[in-house]
Amino acid sequence: MHDAFPCAGAFWMETMKDKAAIVGVGHTEYSKDSGRSEMSLAVEAIRNAISDAGLKPSDIDGIAKFTMDNNDHVLLAANLGITALRFFAEAPWGGGGGPVGSVLLGAMAVATGMADCVVAFRAMNERSGRGTQRFGRAMVREGAAGPRAYMEPFGLFSPAQSVALSARRHMHLYGTRSEHFGAIAVACRAHAQTNPNAVMRGRPLTIQDHQQSRMIADPLRLHDCCLETDGGAAVIITSAERARDLKQKPVYIMAGAFGATDRQTQSVVKFLEQPRSETSVAAKDLFARAGIAHKDIDACFLYDHFTPLVLMAFEELGFCERGEGGPFVSDGKLLWPNGSLPLNTSGGNLSEGYIHGMQNIVEAVRQLRGQAINQVEDAEIALVTSGNAVPTTAMILHR
């Protein structure tokens, strides 16, 4: 088994623990068709985050973006009026590297003095297709090149279809049932009901609804799959020192980790019997660096692209053993307000809006400030992950 690398915990605690903080969050409306450019979504979300922090655009000197995001660093600077950009970076691998990874790049930049205030964001017209191809649709190409040559000729295109293979294997090995996947969808949908910005507000979901929803790629049903959304979300990261003088209560980046293995060569196909996964690699370092235990986490924000991968993430993060994810997620612990480990309290990718996980980071910050709609009582520590089954990133935040 993989062990955290020897000095992971001690070295991080000295160099990075609580050295950076999230001080501003912002977002746009989440919709099925924004009718606007992706640049327009990006700069609105970023402007809102800057304003939330009590900063001015000229205070921002770094931009960390998703590699997949179509918006260019310099064009963003030109819109926002950032006249001296000292740091620009990209986090690869879509929803795996992107959401938490871009924040961690910002955290490292401010902790090392490379930049003073960094924005991390995601903005896309993923549902309307105004600039970004829908992830739930296959790109029509003349031929299948690279790793796709071994998938697409057989009709395997979308992430949902690949995840179905891993979900079926999990069911076979461990007796996991579709209702277990459904428990995750139901929890996220319940949390969206009070969120005015949630795409799925006003459309509650029961486990029976989940079981009756149409099959997409057996065993994945419609409600096991995340939304497709147009919108933008952004966060501002600065040093802990500077954070203490700003408008909002700082949310400190206690620990962060990246993780990948040599097995993600074909989309989001997962191999359950491997001794380690991308998420388990990140998790070991993450908890060693934070110096906390799983029971210390008050709310969790797991990247919810597909319910089976959330279930597997709980296993790989160490909340339960491999194979125990089904019962673990099904006893009500994920449901606010009574559950012991509320999941994605604003609705997540499944029910708030699919802003590639960035909206979950915005919500984690609101929880730790005490500003959430579904406020977890006395929330002190939150876990945030990026997508499981792709090279991934994770962080632990505290107030």
Next chain:
Amino acid sequence: MAATSNFPAPVPEFGAEEFWRGCNRGELMMQRCARCGKFRWLPQPMCPVCNSMESEWIKVSGRGTVYSYTIITHPVHPAAAGRVPYNVAQVQLDEDPDLILITNLVGVKNEDIRIGMPVRVVFVDHEPGVKLAKFEPA
């Protein structure tokens, strides 16, 4: 038109041509490290076990078992519209448990597919001059 009426044909990757040539002549060829004997999948220039860049192509038995599968009912590609429901499976080859190929199962009803089912390779026309390695119950 071809791009929307059929699933895309494979574009053989530099260094992996022998896999696709093998399919076209009816042989399942796998890349194996010429130094330590470890099979590689997907084909790649270096052995992850011994870092040798030497490899050889071996005709394998074409026998394996179903590792996992899905029945796709929601078409996401234009060519899928007339085909749903169709299966996509992973087949684990007998030669090495790390050889897990994405494929289709033929000669079996979707509802009769089971994980662990023994299968053997069969080469199916995809378009003129291109065959794909699919599997049928053994």
